Amino acid sequence: MSCGEIPDGLANAEEAEAVMPRRRQIRRIDKSLCQRCKTAKSMYLIRNVTYCKACFQHNVFTRFMKTLHPPLKPSTTSDGGTNAKSKQTQGGLRPPKQIGSSLIGLSGGSSSLTMLDLLISKQYIGDDNDRIIDKTKGEKEPIWNKGFVIYVEFDHILNNQLHGSTTPGNQDESLLTSRLEEIENWVKEQNHNLTFIGLNAEDVFDPNLKKRIKALVGIQEGNEDTQSAEGISVDLKNPDLPLFPIPSSSTSTTTPLDQLRSLLASLPAPSRPSLLSSILTSLITITSQTIPNISHILLGETSTRQAQRLISGTASGKGYTLPLELAVSYKAENAITILKPMKEITTKETAIYSYLKGWNGFIRNERKWDNAGPKSKKDSRGKGDIKSLESLTELFIATLAVTHPSTVSTINRTGDKLMFTGEKGQEVSCPVCQLPVDPHALQWKSRTALTSLPTKTIADISSPDDEKNEKLATLLCYACLTTFTPPTVVAKALRSDTEPVQLPYWIGENVRRKVARVEMKEDIKDFLIGEE
Amino acid sequence: MASSDDIVTTSNGLGYTSSSAAHPETLVKPPAAPSASEDTIEIRIEFGGGLHLLFSSQPSHKIRIPRYEPGNADQLPQAVTMRYLVSWMKSNLLSEREEMFGDGDGVRPGILVLINDADWELEGELEYELKDRDEVVFISTLHGG
Numbered sequence: 001m002s003c004g005e006i007p008d009g010l011a012n013a014e015e016a017e018a019v020m021p022r023r024r025q026i027r028r029i030d031k032s033l034c035q036r037c038k039t040a041k042s043m044y045l046i047r048n049v050t051y052c053k054a055c056f057q058h059n060v061f062t063r064f065m066k067t068l069h070p071p072l073k074p075s076t077t078s079d080g081g082t083n084a085k086s087k088q089t090q091g092g093l094r095p096p097k098q099i100g101s102s103l104i105g106l107s108g109g110s111s112s113l114t115m116l117d118l119l120i121s122k123q124y125i126g127d128d129n130d131r132i133i134d135k136t137k138g139e140k141e142p143i144w145n146k147g148f149v150i151y152v153e154f155d156h157i158l159n160n161q162l163h164g165s166t167t168p169g170n171q172d173e174s175l176l177t178s179r180l181e182e183i184e185n186w187v188k189e190q191n192h193n194l195t196f197i198g199l200n201a202e203d204v205f206d207p208n209l210k211k212r213i214k215a216l217v218g219i220q221e222g223n224e225d226t227q228s229a230e231g232i233s234v235d236l237k238n239p240d241l242p243l244f245p246i247p248s249s250s251t252s253t254t255t256p257l258d259q260l261r262s263l264l265a266s267l268p269a270p271s272r273p274s275l276l277s278s279i280l281t282s283l284i285t286i287t288s289q290t291i292p293n294i295s296h297i298l299l300g301e302t303s304t305r306q307a308q309r310l311i312s313g314t315a316s317g318k319g320y321t322l323p324l325e326l327a328v329s330y331k332a333e334n335a336i337t338i339l340k341p342m343k344e345i346t347t348k349e350t351a352i353y354s355y356l357k358g359w360n361g362f363i364r365n366e367r368k369w370d371n372a373g374p375k376s377k378k379d380s381r382g383k384g385d386i387k388s389l390e391s392l393t394e395l396f397i398a399t400l401a402v403t404h405p406s407t408v409s410t411i412n413r414t415g416d417k418l419m420f421t422g423e424k425g426q427e428v429s430c431p432v433c434q435l436p437v438d439p440h441a442l443q444w445k446s447r448t449a450l451t452s453l454p455t456k457t458i459a460d461i462s463s464p465d466d467e468k469n470e471k472l473a474t475l476l477c478y479a480c481l482t483t484f485t486p487p488t489v490v491a492k493a494l495r496s497d498t499e500p501v502q503l504p505y506w507i508g509e510n511v512r513r514k515v516a517r518v519e520m521k522e523d524i525k526d527f528l529i530g531e532e
Numbered sequence: 533m534a535s536s537d538d539i540v541t542t543s544n545g546l547g548y549t550s551s552s553a554a555h556p557e558t559l560v561k562p563p564a565a566p567s568a569s570e571d572t573i574e575i576r577i578e579f580g581g582g583l584h585l586l587f588s589s590q591p592s593h594k595i596r597i598p599r600y601e602p603g604n605a606d607q608l609p610q611a612v613t614m615r616y617l618v619s620w621m622k623s624n625l626l627s628e629r630e631e632m633f634g635d636g637d638g639v640r641p642g643i644l645v646l647i648n649d650a651d652w653e654l655e656g657e658l659e660y661e662l663k664d665r666d667e668v669v670f671i672s673t674l675h676g677g
Contacts, residue, residue, distance in 0.1 A: 032654075043650045050654065110581065110673070304673075347673040351581060351644050352651075355671060360580035361591040365672055394674060398642035 044352055048405055053356065060349055064118050068341035069095050071329035072143065072296075095143055100295025102144040103288045103336075104194075106151045108183050109365045110354040112300035115342050116149070117357065119298070120192050127193040144296070148217070149187050150197045150287050152280055153180045156257055157201060157264060159371045179364070186362065197287060204279050204504035205256035207231075213290045232508035233500040234472055236266055239485055241472035243511065244500050259502050264373030266501045269387040271483045273369040274316065278433050278480070282506045285434065288336045297338045304347040304397065306340075307411040312393040317478040320438035323418040332434065346408060430477035431510035437477040445478065470511060571599040573664040575617065577625075581672035583643070588627045595625070597662070611661040614645075614652065617668065633670075642674035 034042045034052035036059070042050030051059060072095035102125060106112045119125045126142030135141075180198045187196045197216050203209050214220070231246035254262075264272055288294045301309075306326055313322050324330050331337040342350070347365075354363055370387040401407045420436075428437045473481060577593040584591040597620055600609035615637055622634050633640060638658055645652040646669040647660060 041650075042654060045651045045653045053649070110671075348644055351671045351673045352646070355580055355646065355669060356649075360578060360669070360671070361584070363581050365581040366674060395641070398674060402641050 046346070046349055047409065056349075057353065057356070060114070060345060060353055061118060061122065063344045064115075064341055067328055067344050068124075068339065069093070071337075071339060072096075072098065094140065097141055098144050098295045100144070100293045101146040101148060101291075103148045103150060103284070103291065103294050103297045105284055105297065105299045106149050106183065106187070107300070107367075108151065108179065108363065109300075109367075110350040110359075110363050111302045111305075111342050111345075111347065113359060113363060114345075114350040114353045115298065115300040116190075117353075119147070120190055120194075125192070125194075129193065146193070146195070148195045148197060148287075148291060148294070150199065150284060151180065151183045152283050153198065153200045154276065154367070154369070154372070155179060157260060157372050158368050159373075159375055182362070199283055199287070200257075201276065201279055201283075202256040202260040204282060204506060205259040205502070207505060209286065209505070210290045213287055217291055219292070230508070231502055231505065232511065233502045234484070235500040236484065239473065241476075241484060243470045243472050243503075245508075246502065260504075261373065263501050263503070267373070267483070269370065269373065269375075270389060272372045273388045273390045274479070274483050276369050276372060279504065282434065282504070285335065286506065294336055297336055299338060299340050300342045300350075301340045302342050302345055302347045302350060303412050304401075304408050306343060306415070307397055307408045308390065308394045310411055310415040311397070312389045313479075315389055315393075317482055319418075320422070321420070321433075321435040321477070322415070323420040324435060326415055326418070332429070335434075428514075429510070430480050431472070431475055431507050431514065432480040432483075433477060434510070435477065437475075442474065442478070442481070445481070470515060472511070475511060475514060572596040573599045573612075573662060573666075575662060576665070576667045577621070578667070578669045579671075580669060581674075583633070583670055583672040586627065586629055586632055587621075587625050593625060595620075599664075613658060613662065614647070614656075614660045614668075615658040617662060618658070639670065642672060644671040644673050645669070646671070 032042055033050070034040045034055050035050050036055040037052060040052035040054070043053050044051050044056050046056070046059070073093075074096070102119075104112075104116055104119070104125075106116060123140040124143045125147035126145045128146040180200075184196050184198055187194050195217055197213060199209075199213075203212070206212070233244050233246055235242050235244065264275070267275060284297060284299075288297050310322060310326060313319070313325070318325070328341075328343050329337055329339050351365075354360070370391050397407060397411070422436050422438070428439070429435060430437050473485070476484070573596065575595050575597060577595060579587060579591050587593065597612055597617065599612065601612050601616055618634065618637070618639060622630055626633055631640070633643070635641065639645060645657075647655050648667050649669075652660060
């Protein structure tokens, strides 16, 4: 029988089979026994497999191990002779001890707490006391001798509507600082000699950030730590984003918090989460570079969050760097390796794990970045706090996962096939997100996007002085350029006399370093040997 | 009437603290008294992942609900289900923003529900029949990182 030819009389039955039934009925699993140990009652349903409590915890740890071990092990035989057996044991055997310490990103959500608990309880991170490990007693050699934990507080810039106040800063001060203290106390309670570094999001505007980090860790500050207090500001009116240096001699009474708030206020709500994400990444990077001897950064990104980043990243134009961001292990040039050991574990599993450990009241899973910055009337379009692409995608995936449990794994399997197409070592990085810039993105954008109308007198805005200023737009990657120049920002800025807004110090430093490199190359170009 | 009111309002952990004193209009009246036998069961509710902020910031609640679904006097008594509990919570415990917890009959996607420590998908989800001293945990997993 060939398809398309349905004999008469059978049409209805065939049609019924051909149409997939909608699955919104209650899933009554007949297997009331754990599918792994087949003895205990099944308690949890993860990806259509049932587990009892003990098998569930074991399964989480096994998957954690299988993701964490391979990037830490030295690569196997180069002749490709790794047979199936050695591949199987690759996930099981413990990786060798690493030379440096580890920096762990803790957000206070279920995934990062689960990751930290696994790292401590399974002795991946030592307690820095150099004692001899007695393997006969079941003790294991720690992979990293010491762990540093970093937490970044974003509460100061959020509109905490639940407390009835939409204006930041009106809340009780003790409420605002308590979350950082809570996390610090929790880390101390682990009794594992972990050094806690608590920072605030607005510290990206603090010229003394590196000094503070060193003080928190207890390291002597060196001369190189006196960061030049020369800031940088950008004019968002102009699509070229000209930059203006702010000399260190200028006396400004604005606090870092006010500077961050004014930067957020100048961007529309949908752009704010991606800026906050860059702020978080840069704080972690700066901390890892300030503390000596860090070999790895460990982040607790789950497969659910990964799927959301894949889809929202593609939608916002980050496709070029997605393969790097989503990899288990990523090492940028002159940077420290970032590891994501929770990549194969879903948020549901981390939530159950955290509940079984009794951290239920302590965990705060929601980031609430959609509530950052001032609220405007237009922002109320989003239903239930959804204002950005990131949270919309998250809700979409969560809704789809109810009826289609393999949503997340399907998205991630597809994402794993992405390959980075840039050339290693030749990458130019974006000053904001510090990821490689697609050299063709801006050319493409200039051909497709309408950046100015010929009838409007844009010429009034730019003056001869602008020629001397560095243009941020030419340095940014496509996604960051979209963050800073959405049409609403430019239109709004044109209507009002907005002052250039100050940018965080890390962006200024990266721009200066890039300019210096270009100038250096210009100076020596006559002496460079061509590629013959 | 007075005695049945007592059964519901004297249970601790309902969480109507100073905020409700300031806004008495938010203090929701307890549901209609159960049938004359006053057959109620105790349910312990816990919230995780920050969800308690929607429920008067109380992470733990101990409530009493009727054993049988009200309104079925002429038919065989039906035991209360999770469906009843969710709608009861929306009317009586939720202090704000209903759309962040409920979604139609059920709960919003992204909220994990555990009944006596077990995944509710294995217990029948909304059709699970509640028993006395059951423990129900609601955990918000959205944005968990």
